[in-house]
Amino acid sequence: MAVSVVEEVESAGWLERALQSSSAVVCHFWASWCEPCQQINKVFDELASSHPHVRFFRADADKLADVADKHQVSAVPYIVFFQNGAISDRLEGADVPKMVGKVEELSRWRETTSAAAAREKLAGTESAVVANGGTPKATTTADEAAAQLNKRLEELVKSKPIMLFMKGSAAEPRCGFSRQVVEILEKEEVAFSTFDILSDQEVREGLKKFSNWPTYPQLYLDGELVGGCDIVREMHASGELKGLFEEKGLVQKKEETEEEGGIEARLKKLINSSPTMLFMKGTASEPFCGFSRRVVNVLNELGVKFGYFDIFTDDEVRQGLKEFSNWPTYPQLYHKGELIGGCDIIEEMHKSGELKELLLSS
Known part of the structure; x- marks a missing residue:
């Protein structure tokens, strides 16, 4: 397949037609005066060359204000992800690791749907071959799929210095154990990111084998597993967790207000x-x-x-x-x-x- 390039959105009509003819699209709304947008543009070029199953668009939010307004672009850089012509996800700001992760998810989805279509076509062909006395060719992608998942999990656990894989989000935990770890991290005054394992069955099951840890939540520090709720709770109580965060320089110093209130x-x-x-x-x-x-x-x-x-x-x-x-x-x-x-x-x-x-x- 030919290497993809980033395409410039010309108008609202141009984008509509492009979305109708493409199942997987990522569009970067940017502005020439925005420094973080320049960084995203460079990453976009690299992603386009390595993900041929996805089409990459770039839209000038100032020149195409009508397009930006239609897609509820409130700031730049702003990334919109499309599946089969419909918005599937959004990302505000220059969060490169998160953007890369979402692009890879979209690319895998596109490859999966393409593979499913190919298997259906192959199944029909093999049926015809067998009917005529022939032997169908065996096909398997299990090893490739496992390798891709392993790579994805490795990137996810390293995407932020402190990563918590949990049920729900930090704002709305969906289990008591996840809620306890969130509360502990907030007490430790560290910045952390979360991944809702209920939103992705592949990650939910794959991470158990990847980490050799059968339950959630799972807390990672610089890509290394710290443990689950019980271990985090014990380390917090003993002060070991705070020492670990301080050693890594991850404790946030909050400015105290001069007034009460x-x-x-x-x-x-x-x-x-x-x-x-x-x-x-x-x-x-x-x-x-x-x-x-x-x-x-x-x-x-x-x-x-x-x-x-x-x-x-x-x-x-x-x-x-x-x-x-x-x-x-x-x-x-x-x-x-x-x-x-x-x-x-x-x-x-x-x-x-x-x-x-x-x-x-x-």
Whole structure:
């Protein structure tokens, strides 16, 4: 099969036609001003050459705003995965290991469906051969499938420094043992990633043999199995787990707020740190999403001095501000401690002159 190349999306119609004619597609929504997008583009080129069963598309989110809006692109880089013309998965941000893993999953799905179709065709051919007195050729891919699964599992356990294979997610564990390990990791104040083994039967069964560990959850550190719930619990109680994380430099140092009141007090302090304060994705000089960039452009056009906070640098602020402001998306613009709104509201107020009057009148 010919080596795949990354194709540029020309229009909404072009993408629709391409999706109708291809069963496995990955589309990277990017922008020329976005530095992380350049990294993804390089990885995309490599993935395209090594996964010929998948078509790789690249769409300029600024030039093709209608296409980006249709696919709910809220930031760049933004990866959308398609199976048989329908969206099967999404990925926001430049998380290369996770993107590679999802591409490999899509490629395996494509190969599996192709192999199934080929087997059906072969079965029909063999039936005809046997009917005519011939002997069908034996075919087997068991060893190849096992090797591919083993490679995938090895990549998964090494995809993050701390990987927890569990039932459910960190936010919603689906068994008591998984919940206990999540709580322990949160108490240890370490960043960790999870894989829901209930979402992938191949991983669920394969990892038991790979690790020689028959139950879940399973905790890995730098690709090495630490153990299950009982072992993690014992290591946490003895302090051994904390020592292990500290040795690897994985313990997060959380900044203590100067005032009492926790996250709410911290958010109030941030909001009031500048008369005009923008909570955005990226920085004022390098926004990470088109909506943040559009608000920055409006403020610069008005000549307004403003402070900003990159919500990608602090997940506590990113999640907490949504509840505090009762506003679910970013960017969010504040003036004198009061929320003005997001991108659409800012642009409407700018067109009407209301924003200039509000920000520059005092």
